[in-house]
Amino acid sequence: MRVYNYIYTFASTCLVLILVLLPAAYANEQITDYHARIEIAKNGDLTVTETISVIAEGRNINRGIFRDFPLYFISSNGTEKRVDFDIISIKRNGNKEPYHTSYVNSDIRIYIGEEDYYIDRGPHTYEIKYQTDRQMQFFNEGDELYWNVTGNFWQFQINKASAEVHAPDNGKISGVAFFTGRVGQQLQFANAKISDDGRSAFFETTKALSQGEGLTIVAQMPVGTVNKPTESQEFWWFMRDFGHVVVATITLIIVGLYYGISWLIIGRDPTPSHIRERQTTSLGISPALVRYIYNRSRVDGTFTSISAAILNLAVKDYIKIEDIDGDPQLVVSENRELQKLPVGEAAIMEAVNKYGTFRITKSNGKSLTALRSSFNNAISSEHRNMFYKHNSGAIALGIILTIVGLGATMVFNIMGLFTLITSTIFAIIAGVLLIPIYLLGKWFLSFENDGLRYLLVSIMSVIGVVGAGLIIAGIYLVIEDTNTWSHIPFAIVAVLLVALNIFFFDLMGRPTNMGAELMAQIEGLKLHLENYHEQRMNLAGTPRMSPKYFEKQLPYAVALDIEKPWSETFDKWLESAEAKTAGVSSYRPRWDRDRWYHNRRDNDKRFKGFSNHMSKSISSAMPVQRSSSSGSSSGSSGGGGGGGGGGGW
Numbered sequence: 001m002r003v004y005n006y007i008y009t010f011a012s013t014c015l016v017l018i019l020v021l022l023p024a025a026y027a028n029e030q031i032t033d034y035h036a037r038i039e040i041a042k043n044g045d046l047t048v049t050e051t052i053s054v055i056a057e058g059r060n061i062n063r064g065i066f067r068d069f070p071l072y073f074i075s076s077n078g079t080e081k082r083v084d085f086d087i088i089s090i091k092r093n094g095n096k097e098p099y100h101t102s103y104v105n106s107d108i109r110i111y112i113g114e115e116d117y118y119i120d121r122g123p124h125t126y127e128i129k130y131q132t133d134r135q136m137q138f139f140n141e142g143d144e145l146y147w148n149v150t151g152n153f154w155q156f157q158i159n160k161a162s163a164e165v166h167a168p169d170n171g172k173i174s175g176v177a178f179f180t181g182r183v184g185q186q187l188q189f190a191n192a193k194i195s196d197d198g199r200s201a202f203f204e205t206t207k208a209l210s211q212g213e214g215l216t217i218v219a220q221m222p223v224g225t226v227n228k229p230t231e232s233q234e235f236w237w238f239m240r241d242f243g244h245v246v247v248a249t250i251t252l253i254i255v256g257l258y259y260g261i262s263w264l265i266i267g268r269d270p271t272p273s274h275i276r277e278r279q280t281t282s283l284g285i286s287p288a289l290v291r292y293i294y295n296r297s298r299v300d301g302t303f304t305s306i307s308a309a310i311l312n313l314a315v316k317d318y319i320k321i322e323d324i325d326g327d328p329q330l331v332v333s334e335n336r337e338l339q340k341l342p343v344g345e346a347a348i349m350e351a352v353n354k355y356g357t358f359r360i361t362k363s364n365g366k367s368l369t370a371l372r373s374s375f376n377n378a379i380s381s382e383h384r385n386m387f388y389k390h391n392s393g394a395i396a397l398g399i400i401l402t403i404v405g406l407g408a409t410m411v412f413n414i415m416g417l418f419t420l421i422t423s424t425i426f427a428i429i430a431g432v433l434l435i436p437i438y439l440l441g442k443w444f445l446s447f448e449n450d451g452l453r454y455l456l457v458s459i460m461s462v463i464g465v466v467g468a469g470l471i472i473a474g475i476y477l478v479i480e481d482t483n484t485w486s487h488i489p490f491a492i493v494a495v496l497l498v499a500l501n502i503f504f505f506d507l508m509g510r511p512t513n514m515g516a517e518l519m520a521q522i523e524g525l526k527l528h529l530e531n532y533h534e535q536r537m538n539l540a541g542t543p544r545m546s547p548k549y550f551e552k553q554l555p556y557a558v559a560l561d562i563e564k565p566w567s568e569t570f571d572k573w574l575e576s577a578e579a580k581t582a583g584v585s586s587y588r589p590r591w592d593r594d595r596w597y598h599n600r601r602d603n604d605k606r607f608k609g610f611s612n613h614m615s616k617s618i619s620s621a622m623p624v625q626r627s628s629s630s631g632s633s634s635g636s637s638g639g640g641g642g643g644g645g646g647g648g649w
Helices: 002-025 231-267 287-294 304-315 343-355 362-383 392-412 417-445 451-480 487-507 513-530 532-538 547-559 563-574 577-581 610-621
Strands: 030-040 046-056 065-070 072-074 080-082 085-092 099-104 107-112 122-132 136-138 143-148 161-166 175-181 190-194 200-205 214-221 319-324 327-332 357-359 645-648
Touching: 030 143, 046 065, 065 122, 080 231, 085 099, 085 107, 107 122, 143 161, 161 214, 175 190, 175 200, 200 214, 231 392, 231 487, 287 304, 287 343, 287 362, 287 513, 287 547, 304 319, 304 343, 304 362, 304 547, 304 610, 327 343, 327 610, 343 357, 343 362, 357 362, 362 610, 392 487, 513 532, 513 547, 513 563, 532 563, 547 563, 563 577
Parallel strands: 030 161
Antiparallel strands: 030 046, 046 122, 065 107, 065 645, 072 080, 085 122, 099 107, 136 143, 143 214, 161 200, 175 214, 190 200, 319 327, 327 357
């Protein structure tokens, strides 16, 4: 019996505790009273004191509350106006309370409280006093304050909301209106009255405001109650709204003029000989150097250059190429005639001579990496600025001017560094998207440099730039989730700045006089190798095809990425009556010991792509680089100035 008494007592105690604690545990956090006192100054500035009483239960409200305030005011004609917002004081329960701010989209967010301090559960009253400008609207009928008292984006229900508006000195309020509900609704769950002396008006809701609902008020005054902004003030307000666009546009003009003048002075290409009248069959420089010049004095990022150099050494009988289990091996030729080699080929021969053989395989990856490095350094160090000047200093100064100009937009960019960085990132993305348009234009112009083609490409480029700017601006606005449409022209100007730098990065470099002449000769050789049959038929003095002539030009064809058409030309010759008359019915390179390159059994494609095969072999043998670990009647709820919302943190 005693045991049952214990059980009964324990169960009763638990039930009492549940009945007592359960309501408290599930008590709602809410705003019990929200009151705003709005004082209008003669110059139109507003001093607003918001008194917000809340019930904290330790769920959303732990350290305190936060308040979001929009920094943009949508005027009656739908345009955006950027406003100032200055905090005067913040209190909790009558005492000064610490706070900090941050930017969230187009709002400033005020976090009231401290990171490491939790407030007590129960009622708390917050007072936020701030000043803001440019909130008044001016009509022929009178001056008007259109003000969203509470904002429509609070996390909590607002049991009661009220506001009092005080006219400037010697001013009176002549009319009032109010709206409740969600954004865009025109519900009338409120009351309003003007004081007997007309100096103030009072507004109060008659129904609680659920999440997403707010109170918006309108206070009308006779014309002249508030001073209209002066022309000087209007100018600086315009700069506040669009100063970042103005500065960015000025930057675009300055950078464009700088690049244009710099190009005329140091970037304009010398006039080369007419390529089509100079079908070149011999250059007198190595295939690796041909590719270096062809790439505008840039070291080849692929393995084509070193493949062309290896092939040229083989053709000159300095090395033989063997097949060792599918991997190419370079072997010193016994019959080679010693002579001074071009620097790139000399670097390869040094590596082969060291051991007598050099196998291109993974087990020899470190030596291959060292060989490629010495090969590239040898070519670039000896010929730097000899054939082509990149004018990197001029490009760097243009980029610096661009960065400084974009940085100067910060003076008028109230959203701060985040907006600038995100806009610039999207501008860079748009600029990258424009590269194919630019390359297509260059390809289009490469056929005939006549005025019509230039005009068409220019129009296409402008359409492409503006179109890409609009697309990127739209994406930016969607991601930013903001109504700040002034960012669209800024994004377009930023895109144009990025495109300008990309364009002149390619255009500013110029060949030297020697480089321009060699470029013309290289283009002539390329035309010769690509159009050999036509030249044999139409141009006197064109060399006759033979295995020796084919081998002589093959490394150059590899260097110019036309190995396939040159090999196909030789294939056709081998099958021709001319080859049979010369006694050439089959062909095997003397430098290809194990048919690594030649495949006589494949009649349709007698020759494998040497460059492709050798480049793949070198690439697969290279060590893998691993990264280290490590108002008025047309108004509605949510309109006008003010607004925002808030919650707990």
